[in-house]
Structures are given as C-alpha cells and as structure tokens.
Amino acid sequence: MSSVLLRPTADAARALAHRVIGDLGNRWLHTAAVAARAAQLAAVVPAEDREILVASAWLHDIGYGELARVTGFHPLDGARLLDHHGWPARISRLVANHSGACFVAAVHGLExxxxxxxxxxxxxxxxxxxxxxxxxxxxxxxxxDARIADMLHRHGPGSPNAAVAHLRTPHIRAIADRVRTRLGAAL
Ligand SMILES: [Fe+2]
Known part of the structure; x- marks a missing residue:
C-alpha cells in the first residue's frame, strides 16, 4: 500500500479506509455515514479545509483495522498508519485527536x-x-447525548472511556455547541 499525497483528497481517503476497515461491517457503515455528515458541515469550516474535513472523516477510525493495530488505541494507531503512508501531518493530527481522544490516551498511558x-x-x-x-x-x-450514552454502554463501566467521561463528555458537548453556533451563523 503506497499513498504519498501532496494534497489529501476525499477519494483517496475513502480508498485507503476501504482497504483497511472496509471489511469491518458496522465500523464501515459508521465511517461512511461520518464522511457524509462531514460533507454536510462544509459551511462551518474554511473553504480550503472542506476536502481535509471529509478526508479526515473517512480516515478517523482506520486505527481499528488489522493493518493499523499496534497500541490498540485506535486514534493513535490510525495516525501512525497515515504517517507511514505519507499522508499530510495535518490529517494525522486530526485523526489522532478526534472525539476527545487525548483524555482516553491519558488512561492508556500514551500521552x-x-x-x-x-x-x-x-x-x-x-x-x-x-x-x-x-x-x-x-x-x-x-x-x-444518545451517542455518548451508547459509547459508554458499549465500552462498559470499567473502560478507559468511562474513566474519563467526566472530562470527555463536557469537551464533546462544548464542541457541539460551537458547531451549532457556526451552523446557525452560516444560514
Ligand atoms: Fe468514529
């Protein structure tokens, strides 16, 4: 697999994601829907970032794939796989930090x-x-709120995600508030 890119494209991101997690059933359905959702959010990011946003959405969960798995912490494993294949550092950073990953990383001792x-x-x-x-x-x-509750239910009360829910949940809610404000302003 070789994908050295001067500029990320959503098509190349989709192709890489499909190669790494295309066989993971619900994970792939989730990924495709997140990419579609990201495309709907174009109005809240600078025009030059729209492709980066959709590409990052296709790639955000590739760390779950067998090809990527090293530490078992998917945001980090995904970012490292992207580095390995020469993707722009900005995409790796977006993937590494999606959805409050920094809080969960601390529980794993991966700061x-x-x-x-x-x-x-x-x-x-x-x-x-x-x-x-x-x-x-x-x-x-x-x-x-339903998404956070479902995540905590799936990962379980003893999970790293549950251990930092008191930090990660307000972080995600604050992000949602900012995005909704930007969506309102973009109307
Ligand atoms: Fe995800």
Missing amino acids: AEMAAYPDEASATSDALTYADQTVGSRGEPLGI
Missing part, C-alpha cells in the same frame, strides 16, 4: 506518543468530532 500529534483545536477539528458524535456505531443518525 508521550500523542505529543507527536498536537490538537489544532479549530473549526475543522470541531466539525470532525461533531460528525463522529452525531452518527451511531452502525451509521445511524444520533444525538450527542
């Missing part, structure tokens, strides 16, 4: 590894997280 991927904390990173957090695990549309 040092994550330091290679600083969070840009931008309208574009907000939109990626918002897209991920408004699509359920089988690709269905879901509200933020």
